Amino acid sequence: LSPKYKLFKEQGLRPERQLPEALIIGVKKGGTRALLEFIRIHPDVRAAGSEVHFFDKNYHKGFQWYREHMPPTLEGQLTIEKTPSYFITKEAPRRVHMMNLSTKLLVVVRDPVTRAISDYTQAVSKKPDMKSFENLVFINGTVGSIVDTSWGPIKLGLYYKYLTRWLKFFPLSQLLFISGERLIQDPAIELKRVQDFLGLKKVVTEKHFYFNSTKGFPCLFKSEGHSAPHCLGKTKGRSHPYVDPLVLQRLRDFYRPFNMRFYQMTGINFGWP
Numbered sequence: 001l002s003p004k005y006k007l008f009k010e011q012g013l014r015p016e017r018q019l020p021e022a023l024i025i026g027v028k029k030g031g032t033r034a035l036l037e038f039i040r041i042h043p044d045v046r047a048a049g050s051e052v053h054f055f056d057k058n059y060h061k062g063f064q065w066y067r068e069h070m071p072p073t074l075e076g077q078l079t080i081e082k083t084p085s086y087f088i089t090k091e092a093p094r095r096v097h098m099m100n101l102s103t104k105l106l107v108v109v110r111d112p113v114t115r116a117i118s119d120y121t122q123a124v125s126k127k128p129d130m131k132s133f134e135n136l137v138f139i140n141g142t143v144g145s146i147v148d149t150s151w152g153p154i155k156l157g158l159y160y161k162y163l164t165r166w167l168k169f170f171p172l173s174q175l176l177f178i179s180g181e182r183l184i185q186d187p188a189i190e191l192k193r194v195q196d197f198l199g200l201k202k203v204v205t206e207k208h209f210y211f212n213s214t215k216g217f218p219c220l221f222k223s224e225g226h227s228a229p230h231c232l233g234k235t236k237g238r239s240h241p242y243v244d245p246l247v248l249q250r251l252r253d254f255y256r257p258f259n260m261r262f263y264q265m266t267g268i269n270f271g272w273p
């Protein structure tokens, strides 16, 4: 038991479950699991382990249900949850706002082209007979024709569109955008921004991470529930299929104006190619 917890018990207090004060709302395949696992190392952070899907699928179950799905916390500990589909759920901004208009919102974003391939890689792993990525990207499956914006993996990369909805309910200052690329290259830098934003002491630092060259990703020396060094699971950091470079170029050209718009809205240039 931590000293804080012991003191708490001695005072006859019991940890209680609280609705989250902060949410990782997206984006799918952006690096949301990595962010959650990294921030929950912090002793003042308690996280729901699995995706709760309250503001999309389980809203009808009510706030009591939601609270019961949160971990018990001591006074001063922050409750956080991550469900990446919140970012694209139409009703989510209004619902989150209704729960608590000061909810802090974290969004991990990643180059929409690699994000789409990552999304596709995950889908193929569940449904191996899926058509090729190149085939699904274009309307009629003809390489080089019009990009199919109705296909989930492509549509989800139009970040500006989804962000517009959130900004109807929350000021930009209540959202923190985390670069998925930087979360891989230099997790400590992004974690510093996250801790500042959440009003936490800087506890998670470069000392917590090491680069595992077999996995090709940063891993943790230790964290809650793990006393030994460990990486994220096998479904995080999968190898992607080869994609025709012409298709990649076409997609980069497609996303460029939408990315620019997103950079303007957030005031951050994410440097996607």
Ligand code: A3P
Binding pocket: 027, 028, 029, 030, 031, 032, 033, 034, 084, 117, 118, 119, 121, 180, 183, 184, 217, 218, 219, 231, 232, 235, 236, 237, 238, 239
């Ligand atoms: P890939 O598996 O396509 O490489 P999410 O958790 O939102 O589903 O995001 C998954 C992505 O997180 C992975 O996509 C991977 O690139 C990225 N990621 C970021 N940091 C990671 C880490 N330390 N270990 C593994 N994957 C990480």
